[in-house]
Amino acid sequence: MSQSYNRGLIEDFGRWREFSAGMWAWIFHKFTGWVLVGYLFTHIAVLSTALTGAAAYTETIQTLESLLVVRLLEVGLLAVAVFHILNGLRLLLVDLGVGLHAQDKSFYASLALTGAIVVASVPTFVAGVF
Amino acid sequence: MSTQVPEQVEEESSADAEQQSAAQQSRMEKKRQNAAARESQEQAEAEEKASSEEDTYLLKVFRYDPEVAGKQEPRFDDFHVPYHKGMTVLDALMYARDHYDSSLTFRHSCRQAICGSDAMFVNGRQRLSCKTQLSDLEEPVRVEPLPHQEVVKDLVVDMEHFYDQMEAVEPYFQTNDLPEGEQLQSRENREKIKMSTRCIWCGACMSSCNIAAGDNQYLGPAAINKAYRFTMDEREGEEMKQHRLEILEQEHGVWRCQTQFSCTEVCPKDIPLTEHIQELKREAVKNNLKFW
Ligand code: HEM
Ligand code: SF4
Ligand code: FES
Numbered sequence: 001m002s003q004s005y006n007r008g009l010i011e012d013f014g015r016w017r018e019f020s021a022g023m024w025a026w027i028f029h030k031f032t033g034w035v036l037v038g039y040l041f042t043h044i045a046v047l048s049t050a051l052t053g054a055a056a057y058t059e060t061i062q063t064l065e066s067l068l069v070v071r072l073l074e075v076g077l078l079a080v081a082v083f084h085i086l087n088g089l090r091l092l093l094v095d096l097g098v099g100l101h102a103q104d105k106s107f108y109a110s111l112a113l114t115g116a117i118v119v120a121s122v123p124t125f126v127a128g129v130f
Numbered sequence: 131m132s133t134q135v136p137e138q139v140e141e142e143s144s145a146d147a148e149q150q151s152a153a154q155q156s157r158m159e160k161k162r163q164n165a166a167a168r169e170s171q172e173q174a175e176a177e178e179k180a181s182s183e184e185d186t187y188l189l190k191v192f193r194y195d196p197e198v199a200g201k202q203e204p205r206f207d208d209f210h211v212p213y214h215k216g217m218t219v220l221d222a223l224m225y226a227r228d229h230y231d232s233s234l235t236f237r238h239s240c241r242q243a244i245c246g247s248d249a250m251f252v253n254g255r256q257r258l259s260c261k262t263q264l265s266d267l268e269e270p271v272r273v274e275p276l277p278h279q280e281v282v283k284d285l286v287v288d289m290e291h292f293y294d295q296m297e298a299v300e301p302y303f304q305t306n307d308l309p310e311g312e313q314l315q316s317r318e319n320r321e322k323i324k325m326s327t328r329c330i331w332c333g334a335c336m337s338s339c340n341i342a343a344g345d346n347q348y349l350g351p352a353a354i355n356k357a358y359r360f361t362m363d364e365r366e367g368e369e370m371k372q373h374r375l376e377i378l379e380q381e382h383g384v385w386r387c388q389t390q391f392s393c394t395e396v397c398p399k400d401i402p403l404t405e406h407i408q409e410l411k412r413e414a415v416k417n418n419l420k421f422w
Contacts, residue, residue, distance in 0.1 A: 018254035022391030022404075023340075094389050097412065100405045103391055 021104035025087055032084040039077055071129050078125070079118045086110035186210045188270040189222055191234065195283045198233075204281075206272075207231070213264060219252055219273065220259035223285075236285035243398060246330030249337070250285055251277055256334035258398040276337040292333045295350050299357040299377055305366045319364045326359040326406055328399040335393035335403055347382035351393035351403040354384060358406040361413070372417075379414045387411070 019027075050060035064070045090106045093099055099106065189209045195201035209226040211217075220238055227234040236259075237247040243261040250259050251274040253267050264271065279287035305313075335351040336342050342350045349357075360366060361374040378384050384407055393403040 015254060020392070020395050022389065022395070026388055026390045091389065094404075095408060095411070097405060097408050100402065100408070103389075103404075 021107045025090070025103075025107040025110075028083060029087050029091070032080040032087075035077075035080045036084060039080075066129065068126075068129055071126050075118060075122060075125050078121055079114060082117050083110060083114040086113055185213050187213050187217075187222060187264050189219075189226060190270045190272045191223070191226070191285070192274040192281075193234075193284055194281050195233075195235075197283075207234075208270075217264050218260050219250070219257070219262045219264060219267070219271065220248055222264060222271070223259065223273065233284075235283045244330060246332035249276055249332040249334040249398070251275065251337070256338045256396040258332060258334065261398050276333060278337050278339075278343040279333070287333075289333055291346070292336050292350070292352070293331075295336070295348075295353040296331060296356060298349060299353045299360075300374075301353075301356045301360070303360060303363070303366065304370060306369050307367050313365050315363070315365055319362075323359050323362050325399075325401050326355050326362070328401055329355055329359075330399060332398060334396045334398060338392040338396045340390065340392070341386050341388055345382060345386055348386040349378075349383055351387075351397075351407065354378065354387070354407050354410060355401055355403050358410055361410065375410075375414055375417050378410055379417070384411045384414060 046060070046064075047057075050057045087107065087110045090103070090110055093106070094103060187210070189211060190206045191209060192204060193201055193207050194204040209222075209230055211222040211225045213222075218241075220241060223234065223236055224238070227236075236250070238260065239245040239247050241260045243258050246258075248259045249256055251257075252259065252262055253272055256276060259273070273285065275281045275285045275287045279289065279292070282288055329352055331352065333352065335355075339348075339351060342348045357374055357378055361371055361378070366374075387404070387407045389404055389408070391404050394401075394405070397403055
């Protein structure tokens with residue numbers, strides 16, 4: 001026996017249908033965390049180019065806020081941030097060894113609560129853009 | 131020869147039909163009639179045996195053998211196995227091996243979930259085949275070797291790396307104090323380590339962990355659980371506990387765990403693996419923060 005068959009790593013994310021709650025929570029947490037980092041840099045970049053004067057700043061913000069895409073992206077940002085925070089609290093409990101038997105339920109709760117908060121925020125975010 | 135590629139039985143009758151010549155027509159006609167009669171009889175028998183669909187199970191089994199020309203490219207073979215009440219995936223595999231293809235290779239021994247040799251990837255999940263009822267599974271039942279381990283042949287994977295990780299945590303009782311007589315354990319302490327002692331070294335947890343898949347040096351859930359069993363055993367004494375924590379605190383020890391809970395989910399012995407790993411992380415933190 002000198003040979004063996006290595007199926008490599010393809011199997012991992014190709015099997016997403018079989019993932020369970022904890023695995024999804026992990027994927028979403030990494031994803032949202034990195035989206036937040038990405039947003040932070042974009043945020044700094046955009047605002048720092050608009051610092052030439054009060055008028056330039058106001059104009060930049062007004063232009064951005066008049067775009068529907070930006071409003072939708074803001075809803076997305078809220079969703080990502082809320083999920084990251086709620087699941088972050090869940091992970092904190094997991095680290096403290098509290099309620100590990102209900103870790104899947106607390107993931108679903110984070111998801112549901114994120115959904116509710118995001119839906120409730122939509123009117124505020126898109127107000128005046130139409 | 132046990133490594134033969136299975137022949138298709140159905141092909142024989144069609145091959146016969148091709149050989150016919152004009153002179154043989156009447157003979158062939160008779161033969162065809164016989165075949166039809168035999169077929170209907172076989173069908174009746176099969177129907178009797180499988181009076182409802184549930185009475186046979188379709189298994190799709192991963193096949194691979196680097197030593198046989200026809201099996202070097204991995205493929206799935208279908209096996210229709212007659213079902214009886216209480217039949218497990220392992221029973222079905224054994225039936226398939228004994229009745230259809232003696233070259234079908236897999237590990238098993240105790241058939242009662244205690245030797246830990248038959249962890250497989252069944253319908254997308256690491257399971258112990260002898261502990262998995264066919265009736266709990268959706269058809270077709272897809273049986274594959276454990277992911278993240280190299281396949282040696284069919285359902286047999288190379289467990290060497292898993293065993294290395296188990297050995298790395300010194301999986302045996304040790305103490306620096308010379309015992310005076312029996313080393314009795316308190317009931318409370320026994321309760322604490324009870325679940326962690328149940329590991330049967332099946333490797334399902336390690337296979338389910340995608341951190342372990344990406345980091346070959348990561349001890350993995352089973353080894354950390356094994357370390358938990360001894361770290362938490364008060365009889366080993368403080369000095370030994372320190373030694374054990376030093377192993378666990380290493381870069382590829384407990385800190386690699388990202389609490390995906392995959393291991394806990396698949397462990398056939400229901401060991402709360404993530405809980406044990408998390409507790410050891412807290413022990414490790416306490417061990418290094420000495421200001422209280
Ligand atoms: C109240 C707010 C937040 C909470 C409670 C929180 C909580 C957490 C926790 C507990 C983890 C560790 C996950 C693990 O164990 O695998 C984590 C990871 C991470 N967080 Fe946050 N976080 C918060 C805000 C943020 C913000 C604002 C950013 C971006 C600027 C961020 C970016 C990340 C990233 C990138 C990771 C992944 C790190 C890795 O790859 O391991 N988080 N967060
Ligand atoms: S911890 Fe559970 S899944 Fe892992 S090797 Fe032991 S018995 Fe198998
Ligand atoms: S055959 Fe021993 S554990 Fe399944």
